[in-house]
Amino acid sequence: MDPTASSPLVWREDGLPQSSLYGDVYFSSVDGLAETRAVFLTGCGLPERFAKTFVVGELGFGSGLNIAALLDLWRREKPAGAKLRIFSIEAHPLERDEAARILAHWPELGEAAQVLLDHWPGRARGFHRVDLPGFDAVLDLAVMDVIEALEAWDGAADAWFLDGFSPALNPAMWREEVLAAVARRSAPGARAATFTVAGAVRRALQAAGFEIAKRPGFGRKRERLEAWLPGERAIAPPPETLAIIGGGIAGASLARAARAEGLSVTVVDDPEGVAASGNPAALVTPALDAGGGPRAALYAQALARAAALYEAEPGAVIARGVTQLAASERDPVRFAKVAQQDLFEPGAMQATETGLTMASSLVIQPSVITTAWSGEVAHRHVAKLERGNDGWRLLDEAGDLIVRADRVALAGGISTADLLPLPLKPVRGQASWTDAPASAPTAFGGYAVPTRDGVLFGATHDRGETATDVREGDHARNLDTLAKGLPALAASLADKTFEGRAAIRATTPDRMPLAGITEGGLLVLTGLGSRGFCLAPLMAEHLVARMLDLPSPLPDVLSHPVESRRFDSPDTSSGV
8 A cells, every 4th residue: 555645535426435446435325324333333233232341343444434433332332431442454544634524424423423533543554543532442443455454463353344345346355364364353252244245255254153144234235244253252350450660651651551441550660760761852753764674664653653642642742853864875765765665654754865854753851741641650669579369569678568469560671670581781871951042853873852941962872881970071972973963053052061861771682672471471661772752652552452451553563573572581470
């Protein structure tokens, strides 16, 4: 899918939207909303089958009509305290304004349609996580081929809306291997519904293990199809409490993600501080990978999710857009390749004569995020973890109890290795800042970004060092680096007095983050290097989903490279 291509729809003379690729209409000429309710909602036994945890899958997101109708019904009929999770697939996504024109046909959808339009997913290739506030619902949209998407998703749906274009016009969506993949991504007792009763579809559903039945159709269609799997979803009691060790962006992101799922969270942070999260400003930028493989996709998706969450936090964003200057002869070619990748939204990356403009990158004020997401923090040093029948116990140096929790997350940067053997290497970095006219956010090997009242620049990069004292010599080194990238700014700061902060980055041998769960049940989020503000929000949501056996926002192909057990960490099932 090329996100820069022209629209996948055309408007017919009768006012109906039609696919320019498949020649089929997006909704019934009789009444698209009524058809959705009859075929998909009723066909999947809704709202009677709604449960506290309910997962809906969909083939063919289109204009979002099915999902808007589902949201409208969910908010009116959902069980108390329930949360809806939606997974939808669309290889040819519409623009938000195109969807708005379609959904305007049914003003009775009201707020359900509006919340979807207000949080309309992007068009970049990959997974898009979208919060739907006010509806206790979250949407994961996969912009990719249907088989690729079904294999990438790790969820199990309770209901499927099979709503691709007509099998006669889009047979690839209805192949036997597609419906077999749907069955593999279904919970016991799942139901599926579709408008078509084509023989090939019926046979493919039966071959995948579904039982089927024809039902009276809607409008001009004489029949529709319902399908169901035997059994019933078994739901294990989820943990209720989570203790997070680490008060930086990794710990704060875990706290936000866990509270969003209803857990009671305690954040425990060493009294010495919160590393780079204590700086007055921070860059939110991806690691650039011209190859366009899994590493590039991970950072692209992480940036999109982080930016959406930071933008939603009042007072967090200092500046939008970051320019990466070319630092070598190879950079212009590399930047051009990055700008052409469909992993980013159209226009988000623009190669120029001097560098790369990253429109969706941000400068944020870390304290706003960590304060809002972490909540009250217990400033204690965790010296030991013990696991018993009542969960985990966090103990201080004297052996006194700090907190007990059902589950524990290790998110303390380099200090995580004190509690769990991990292949983390320290890299000391000191940033410098002063009061000065705001600088446009720029990266050049070093970086310079605006703070609320000046400019921050740096940072040093000293492998193996763990001291956090602020050094005048490192201020000078930062100024020298700044002079190579932005000489005019460096000259204007030459006589300034600088404040600073030194922090220890935690890096891994393969420079990929650690985000996984040990065999003993500990959550691990560390090894974020210098990209913590980009990576942490998405990695945290992935970990919390894994802990609760919920669909992850991370495609399967991207979860393996960050798995914390990839370095064969020892089992911690008996405690640490």
